[in-house]
Amino acid sequence: MTTSAIVADTEERAALRDAVATLVAKYGHEYFMRKAAAHEEPTELWSDLGAAGFLGVHLSEEYGGGGGGLTDMAVVVEEASAQGCPLLMMVISPAICGSIIDRHGSHELKSRWLPGIADGSLKMAFAITEPDAGSNSHEITTTAHPDGDGWRLTGTKYWTSGIDEADAVLVVTRAPQPGPSGRHPLSLFVVPTDTPGLSWQPIPAALQQPEHQFTVFFDEARVGREALIGEEGNGLRQVFAGLNPERITAACISNGIARYALDKAAQYARDRQVWKVPIGSHQGIAHPLAECYVGTQLSRLMAYRAAELFDAGADAAEASNIAKFAAADSSLRTLDQAMQTHGGNGMALEYGLADLWFVARMLKTAPLSREMILNFVAQRSLGLPASY
Numbered sequence: 001m002t003t004s005a006i007v008a009d010t011e012e013r014a015a016l017r018d019a020v021a022t023l024v025a026k027y028g029h030e031y032f033m034r035k036a037a038a039h040e041e042p043t044e045l046w047s048d049l050g051a052a053g054f055l056g057v058h059l060s061e062e063y064g065g066g067g068g069g070l071t072d073m074a075v076v077v078e079e080a081s082a083q084g085c086p087l088l089m090m091v092i093s094p095a096i097c098g099s100i101i102d103r104h105g106s107h108e109l110k111s112r113w114l115p116g117i118a119d120g121s122l123k124m125a126f127a128i129t130e131p132d133a134g135s136n137s138h139e140i141t142t143t144a145h146p147d148g149d150g151w152r153l154t155g156t157k158y159w160t161s162g163i164d165e166a167d168a169v170l171v172v173t174r175a176p177q178p179g180p181s182g183r184h185p186l187s188l189f190v191v192p193t194d195t196p197g198l199s200w201q202p203i204p205a206a207l208q209q210p211e212h213q214f215t216v217f218f219d220e221a222r223v224g225r226e227a228l229i230g231e232e233g234n235g236l237r238q239v240f241a242g243l244n245p246e247r248i249t250a251a252c253i254s255n256g257i258a259r260y261a262l263d264k265a266a267q268y269a270r271d272r273q274v275w276k277v278p279i280g281s282h283q284g285i286a287h288p289l290a291e292c293y294v295g296t297q298l299s300r301l302m303a304y305r306a307a308e309l310f311d312a313g314a315d316a317a318e319a320s321n322i323a324k325f326a327a328a329d330s331s332l333r334t335l336d337q338a339m340q341t342h343g344g345n346g347m348a349l350e351y352g353l354a355d356l357w358f359v360a361r362m363l364k365t366a367p368l369s370r371e372m373i374l375n376f377v378a379q380r381s382l383g384l385p386a387s388y
Contacts, residue, residue, distance in 0.1 A: 006297050006300070006301065007297075007300050007301065007304055009075075013071070013072065013075055016054075016057070016072060016075050016076070017075050017079055019052070019054075020049075020054055020075065020076050020079040020080060021079045021082065021083060023048055023049065023052060023054070024045065024049075024079065024080045024083040024085050025083050027042070027044070027045045027083075027085060028083060028084055028085070029083070029084025029085065029260070029352045030084075030352070031045070031085070032045075032084055032085040032086075032087075032210070033208065033349075033352070033355050035210045036208045036209050036210050036355075037208065039210070039212060040210065041165050041210055042085070042087065042210050045085065045087075046087075046089070046120050047120050049076075049080070049090075049120060050118065050119040050120020050121065051119065051120065053066050053118070053119075054076045055076075055090065055093075055094045055117065055118055055119070055120050056094060056098065056114070056117060056118020056119065057072040057073055057076055058070050058072050058073040058094070058095075058098070058099070059094070059098050059099075059102050059114055059117070059118050060102055060110070060114070062110075063102070063110045063111065063114035063115055063118070064114055064115030064116075064118040064119060065098075065102070065114065065118045066118075069307070069310075069311035070095075070099070070245050070248060070249075070307045070310045070311055071304060071307040071308055071311055073094065073095055073245070073249060073307075074248055074249060074252045074303060074304060074307045075252075076090070077090050077091065077095070077249045077252040077253055077256065078252040078253075078255050078256040078259075078300070078303075079256065080256065081252065081253045081254075081255070081256020081257050081259075081260065082255075082256040082257075082259040082260050082263075083256075083260065084260050084352060084356075086209070086253045086256060086257055086356070086359055087210075087211075088161055088162070088209060088211045088253070088359075089123060089161070089162050089165070089210075089211050090249065091246060091249040091250055091253065091367075092124070092125060092126050092161055092162060092211075093117055093122075093123045093124045093125075093162075093166070094117050094118070095242075095245045095246060095248075095249040096126045096170070096242040096243075096245060096246045097113075097117065097124040097125075097126055097170045097242065098114060098117045098118070098124075099241055099242050099245045100170065100188065100229060100238060100239065100241045100242040101113055101114060101117075101170075101190070101229065102114060103238075103241040104188075104229050104230035104238045104241060105190075105229050105230070106226070106228075106229075108226055109190060109226065109227075109229065113168065113190065116167070122167045122168075123162065123165055123166045123167055124166055124167065124168050124169065124170055124190070125160055125161065125162050125163040125166040125168070125169040125170070125193075126160070126161075126169070126170050126242070127142075127157035127160045127163070127169050127170070127171040127172065127216050128140070128157070128171075128172040128239070129157060129158050129159050129160070130142065130155070130156060130157055130158055131156060131158045131215075140155075140172060140173070140174055140186075141155055141156075141174065142154065142155025142156065142157060142171065142172070142173050142174065142218060143155055143173060143174055143175070143176055143184075144173040144174070144175065144176075144187050144189065145176055146176075147222060149224060149225055150222055150223050150224040150225055150227070151173075151189070151222070151223055151227075151228075152220050152221065152222050153171065153173060153189065153191065153197075153218040153220075153221045153222075153223065154218055154219065154220060154221075155173070155218050156215065156216065156217055156218070157171065157215070157216040157218075158203075158215055158216075159203065159213050159214075159215075159366070160200065160213070160214050160215070160216045161211045161212070161213055161214075162211040162212070163193060163200050163214050163216060164200065164202075164212065164214065165211070166193055167192065167193060168190050168191060168192045168193055169190075169191050169193060169198075169216070170188060170189070170190055170191075170229070170242075171188070171189050171190075171191055171218070172186055172187075172188055172235060172239055173186065173187050173188070173189060173235070174186055174187075175187065175232075175233060179233070185232075185233030185234070185235070185236075186233070186234075186235030186236045186239070187228060187229075187232050187233055187234075187235045188228070188229040188230065188235045188238055188239060189223050189227045189228055189229065190223075190227050190229065191218075191221060191223055191227060195221050195222070195223065196221065196222070197218060197219045197220045197221035197222065198216070198217070198218060198219075198221045199216070199217045199219070200214040200215060200216045200217065201214060201215050201217075202214055203215060205358075206358045207358045207359060207362055208355050208356075208358060208359065209359055240317075243320075243367075244306070244310055244316045244317060244320040245310065246367050247306070247320040247321060247323065247324040247367065247368065248303055248306045248307050248310065248316075248320050248323060248324070250324055250327075250328075250363055250366075250367055251299065251302070251303040251306070251320075251323040251324045251326070251327035251328070252303055252327070253359075253363065254299070254324075254327035254328050254330070254331035254332075254360065254363050255296060255299050255300050255303060255327050255330075255331065257331045257334075257335060257356055257359065257360050258292070258295075258296040258299070258327075258330055258331040258334040258335065259296060260356075261331075261334050261335045261337075261338035261339075261353060261356070262289065262292060262293060262296060262334055262338065264338055264342075264351070264352065264353060265289055265337065265338035265341040265342070266280070266289060268341055268342055268345075268351075269285050269286070269289065269341055279341070285341055288337050288340075288341075289337060289338075289341065292330070292333060292334040292337050292338075295326075295330035295333065295334065296330055296331075296334055298326065298330070299323070299326045299327040299330045299331075300327075302319065302322055302323040302326055302327070303323040303327060305319055305323070306319035306320040306322075306323045317376075317380070318376075318377070318380060318381055321368070321373045321376050321377065322373070322377065324363075324367075324368065324373065325370055325373045325374075325377075327363075328360075328363040328364045328370065329364065329370070331360050331363065332360045332361055332363075332364060335353065335356060335357065335360045338353055339353050339354060339357075375387055375388070
């Protein structure tokens with residue numbers, strides 16, 4: 001119901017949307033939450049998504065992808081979430097890591113990793129956040145020390161998702177010495193998860209999702225020249241090939257959750273009768289849901305606008321940040337209203353709403369907090385003085 005034509009899909013994209021929805025619906029929310037509760041990877045769903053070409057729809061055909069754009073990947077992420085399966089790993093492995101490697105990786109890196117990322121046989125985690133750096137990537141301390149024909153990586157990353165199920169981790173590091181600007185140049189490396197000196201420990205969290213969170217330790221983890229993405233010291237520019245897709249696809253998870261919650265709430269409001277009429281006939285139920293629908297559609301439009309700008313090679317930073325901000329707020333508000341529509345049943349797990357609360361709430365904070373997005377908009381869009 002909530003896949004309204006307000007988002008103007010091409011014929012091919014509409015077919016993609018239908019195909020993803022049909023595939024994921026065979027699994028559904030109950031499957032997703034069963035895997036989340038057992039801390040098991042949704043292996044069957046992930047494999048089917050890869051085999052159908054959906055995980056690599058935006059990656060280069062030369063390396064096993066579908067040759068489409070980020071807009072196509074946005075459709076895949078949103079439709080999976082709209083079926084009750086918000087797979088965070090789709091944001092991390094194909095959208096962030098796949099996009100960075102596809103744009104900046106060597107032929108060897110692309111050949112080694114992209115076909116597996118595209119068909120689902122390989123997964124890659126992404127490590128950028130650190131305990132003392134937060135959202136300020138210039139303050140990271142994980143360091144790549146030159147060592148012969150390679151580097152030794154030392155440092156700690158925080159809130160790294162899904163590294164326990166990944167074959168490698170794309171890690172953002174700094175140089176040992178500052179450059180002319182006084183800042184340490186950044187470099188990106190692909191580190192196989194069986195590399196000696198790489199370890200991790202789980203972070204207990206309230207999130208109910210298959211992907212768990214970890215603190216990651218690099219203790220003299222050695223990588224060779226082949227692990228470097230692009231040029232040494234040029235990582236800040238390279239990482240943005242993944243951060244805008246991260247914000248856009250995170251927005252699509254939020255929008256998918258909102259659509260899923262709206263569908264459930266609207267159906268319940270049509271079916272549930274009190275005083276001999278459906279509860280949806282009362283404006284106290286109908287108007288809040290209608291307002292949530294409006295917010296969801298506006299958020300979807302912004303997300304696809306950001307994806308289109310990215311695909312066109314335009315500056316998509318402002319649109320990507322706004323899309324993520326709007327979608328996260330709208331999604332949480334919509335989920336809350338859907339639960340309210342269900343009354344006490346909104347808290348019952350069998351109705352499939354309450355168990356999405358912390359995932360929707362997490363997306364207000366990660367992958368970038370709403371406060372940092374407001375900082376960006378204030379300074380970049382409005383030209384206001386920097387606040388930090």
